[in-house]
Amino acid sequence: MGKIFYLMGKSSSGKDTIFKELKKRMPFLHTVTIYTTRPMRENERDGEEYFFVDDKVLDAFQKENRVIELREYHTVHGIWKYFTADDGKIRLEDQDYLMIGTLESFEKMCGYFGKGQIVPVYVEVEDGERLFRALSRERMQEKPKYAEMCRRFLADTEDFSEENLSRCGIQRRFQNIVLEDCLNEIMLYIQKCL
Numbered sequence: 488m489g490k491i492f493y494l495m496g497k498s499s500s501g502k503d504t505i506f507k508e509l510k511k512r513m514p515f516l517h518t519v520t521i522y523t524t525r526p527m528r529e530n531e532r533d534g535e536e537y538f539f540v541d542d543k544v545l546d547a548f549q550k551e552n553r554v555i556e557l558r559e560y561h562t563v564h565g566i567w568k569y570f571t572a573d574d575g576k577i578r579l580e581d582q583d584y585l586m587i588g589t590l591e592s593f594e595k596m597c598g599y600f601g602k603g604q605i606v607p608v609y610v611e612v613e614d615g616e617r618l619f620r621a622l623s624r625e626r627m628q629e630k631p632k633y634a635e636m637c638r639r640f641l642a643d644t645e646d647f648s649e650e651n652l653s654r655c656g657i658q659r660r661f662q663n664i665v666l667e668d669c670l671n672e673i674m675l676y677i678q679k680c681l
């Protein structure tokens with residue numbers, strides 16, 4: 488039976504960087520494309536970043552109880568939904584997967600597939616360094632959104648509180664100080680869990 492390695496961590500802890508590197512170095516790990524009802528941006532392609540769908544498609548998945556987790560964001564453009572669906576593409580019988588998610592979606596995934604199938608990979612960076620990385624990343628954007636960056640930084644403290652981490656059974660933590668060391672540690676762990 489396959490496993491889903493579920494990358495989590497506060498904002499700017501390096502999830503995306505680690506995800507991209509692991510995909511290159513462990514190409515046998517499959518990915519899961521999640522769905523969104525938000526409009527596709529110019530540089531995006533359907534099925535790459537997300538599957539872009541409308542509420543009707545979401546309703547159909549919901550009627551068949553195939554929505555594993557769903558998040559709603561109230562934006563200035565309306566309500567945007569992001570969800571993971573059991574769309575027949577997740578084949579745990581013979582494949583292993585790598586995903587990025589939140590602690591909340593991790594819990595839902597465990598509820599749907601069973602706790603033994605979902606392996607948490609929690610990445611941590613000391614707060615001061617993480618804020619520094621977040622600011623450096625934001626500064627490079629054409630239109631930096633510093634207020635949003637600060638909002639996320641503060642929200643993380645609650646979302647990933649020690650209480651929530653221990654409720655979800657997250658014990659192992661991977662420190663992303665030197666990227667290469669962190670990657671090696673995670674790869675060893677994944678190999679051990681397979």
Ligand SMILES: Nc1ncnc2c1ncn2[C@@H]1O[C@H](COP(=O)(O)OP(=O)(O)OP(=O)(O)O)[C@@H](O)[C@H]1O
Binds near residue numbers: 497501504624665
């Ligand atoms: N070990 C590291 N040392 C220095 N910089 C790093 C390291 N790992 C990642 N970074 C940098 O930190 C920034 C945040 O990393 P990344 O975007 O991968 O984080 P994330 O967890 O996916 O963030 P978010 O959830 O906010 O999208 C990026 O600019 C990335 O290049």
